[in-house]
Amino acid sequence: MSAPARAKRARTNEPPRAVIYVRQSLYREESVSLELQETSCREHCVRHGYRVVDVIPDPGISGRKWDKRPGIQRVLAMVAAGDVQRVIVWRWARLARKGLYQHLAIDTVERTGAVVESSTEPFDTKTAGGQFGRDVMFAAATFESNQKGEQWREAHDHRRSRGLPATGGPRFGYVRHTDDGERYEPHPDTRETLRWMYLAYVDGHGFAAISRELNTRGIANSRGRRWAPKAVQTVLDSGFGAGLLVRDEYQDEKQVSIPIGDREWMPGAQDPVIDDDEWSDYLDARYARTHMAPGTINPKHPLSGLMRCGDDGCGRGPMNRRKIGPHYTFTCVNHLRFGTGEPCNVMESRVIERVKHWLGEVADDVGTAAQRARDAQQAQLRVRSDAEAARTELGRIDRELAELTRHLVAGRVPEPAYDAARDELMTERGAAERRVAVAEQHTTPPGPPPDELARDLLGTWDLLPVLRRREMLAQLIDRVEITPGEPNSAGRGRRRAAIRVVPKWEAEP
Template sequence: MHHHTLADLYLRLSLDRDGKTAIERQEADCRAWAVRNGLEVRKVHIDRGVSGYKKVERRGFEAALAAVTSGVVGTLIVWKLDRLSRKGMAEVGNALEAITAAKGRLVSVMDGMDTSNDSARLVIAMLSELAYTESKNLGTRVGHAKQYLRARGQWVGGQPPFGLLIEPATKKLVHDPEDAVYARLIADEALDGKPMAKIARLLNEHEILSPRGGQWNAATVMHLLRSPAFAGLMPETIKNKETGRYTSKVVPYRHPDTGDVVEVGEGIITVAEREKIIAQLESRTFQYAGRRHPKPIGTALLTSIARCAHDGCGKAMAISGNSYRCLGALQGNTCPGASAMAIRVDEYVTFQFLARLPMLELGDPLLDAVADRWIHKADPALFAQRDAITAELADAEARMGDLEDARYVRGEFTGAEAIERYSRLADRLRGRIDGLRYDLAKLPTPEADISPLLDGELLAEAWEAAEVLERRELLKLAIDRVEVTKGRHGARFVAEDRVRIVWAGSSE
């Protein structure tokens, strides 16, 4: 078969530190195994700095699994089974079933496991559960170690707040000689009651880089000011009692024996100043029925769809009052920002959407895009396999075209031996292309009944009955983004002049 001599590698490393097995070493060992067993490595999938235990997105893992389950390659090679997953048989078992169903195989180099051997399945089950248990125990040990260091007032890891550094010998926080003055400026502005966006804009206008090296925004400033470590206090992230997962809430750490707040070194502000700043921030929080609630987020129709089109900004727009406004401008970036009445923009986009879909005809790129997105939602696993085969087929056909150009256009194959080599390469590529086309044809043909979207009355009824989130998902089937330009002060809003809909399937 065309894929039996091909293999993909999957490499993962949650932390790339000295003393750990580096990605490069994993790749070298996996490639050496492939060479010894007569396999050609087609592609390397990497998840760098991604945990195999926590519930996080692993794009490399998903792409590697799609390649072997779709038949693009016959073998998936990992350095060690715990690189594939640390979630036990809950994840490894499902992956193994999918690989077996596709007549592929999984190889773990360091474990000496190859699923082409039936007896390997039991061992893999044991190893996967062992990896899960090790990760669970490791989390417990790390937690105890951090608790010990916190109680001693030593920094336990991570980037310190802007304006502070970690003193290597004592593991205490000290002032950064370069940025401490700017950090104090932020604190003084906040103590004077300045809005977070104005502080961010001031920093950006003076080209003071944020901790990550980019522009500041209101959220970055607020996060800094709320940090206990900004006041020299040991921080602790609160866990959700029900799920056991960390939340976004960070509070001063208290010694488990005395209950006293633990200091971790110098701060930019005092504890009293921190309390004053937090009181100011909380006073701006929306009050309702005696309880604090943050302002609703994501309730506008065009959330995640509307974009600021002023001078190539491209940032998302969010609701501020009754208008969509450039999120960058709201957060203090240098863009002056576009702004438009939300109800006017929503009405215009809704009218265009409800009017255009029923007018679509066969062959329209927008109709194809809508159908494609509808089917993707219905069966994402099938499309992951289809996309993997399609991408590899396109690559193989491109290589075949380049090989033919080299033979007949560029004249790179001359002489009997060269022509014979060309024939071998061409036969191999043709076999690969034919095999991929066969695999693609074997996949179930995705079907979608989008007729309700193309019937004006049914679409209008569905729209009226839908909630905001459901309407937004309908819009995303046909619209990539809605661009809003900045208007002139005092000028009447004309949607056709200031709103541009970028439809799915367009050439952009």
């Protein structure tokens, strides 16, 4: 028995204190009400002379979801604190359905000197026979749980084999028919709304912006409720509107969350409301934003995450956008928080003007910026060409090594000659592998030419949503660096901060 438990028990001779734990199963056929469980447990406590100090429920929670059950965690905390000496459950299976968690709960309780008892399955667990009987009950509960899980998986697999979602119910943008076999058909009113949701995301709107627009229009979700950003994400990520079914994994009637990058889809029986290209565009946009920094997924400004301080004294930290009076400025975060380096502030309007001027140079194919962009393009072409040549060389060497080995096995080449030729080929192979590695390290994914991208961005600057502008700028700009101005000669104030646009092709790897 733990020290807290011994100390509390020594202070009083009162009857053993008991906590009743009740859990309602997710499965309807064994969903015994919490009230019935509590009544049975209270009768058990009266028969044994226990004083009930609390009743802790876990309503509608799976017995396999140990970390999702706040009730059982509260019970174990009371036991550890020495507040109770008995934990009363209706059946042993109420503790948990997985063997690991069952024995973990029992061990956690018994190490404190407390005892777990069942009101309907009484076993004297102080004896070997009682422990065996309890373990049999645990094994039966685990078997039953696993069997139900298999039945759910079989039911889901059967539905998917017919081109239906694993679980029934409404789907936004579709009408569910059950009169002549279950089927889903595009809804005449909401199908275009669903298509608009996909296109809006590709155009740069986030899930929050889409949900706000839907709620503003008074468009309810498939359950007649207001939209939340997570609900928009779930609908679009499912691929149902593209005529697909996601290969979801299920456990205990609950869908296991799978990251968008790890999902697989299969054809469904429903007609799509978006075509293959629109679905591909959506996935490309989702994958791109998945790898964006958290502060740039739903940016409030097109330069979010791109602004950096150029002062070594503050560690060249990020810059935040702040409103000072009627104007917005970018301010060094490190100097603001820790007082490091020199004060660094710059008007937002100046930064936007400088960035647009730089974009104009690139777009017009004039000036230093444009020349360096062209040089970067040529360098990338050379790098990709060298990588391809090195891979071709690797293929040739591997074919010669295979041929050399066949000659050795056939006895056409003596072993000393084989060793010499193989060593020479392996030296060549190592050099080719190094060329490929260097080329891949310096290769960037091919995209629109910088001048074309800059022209598109400038031409549609005021029409594009913030996120789309941010994505296009990030393809061209590594960072916008702000260097604090020097003190002026009069010793009053500072000169204007310097603004430097650092393009992708000049950034250090």
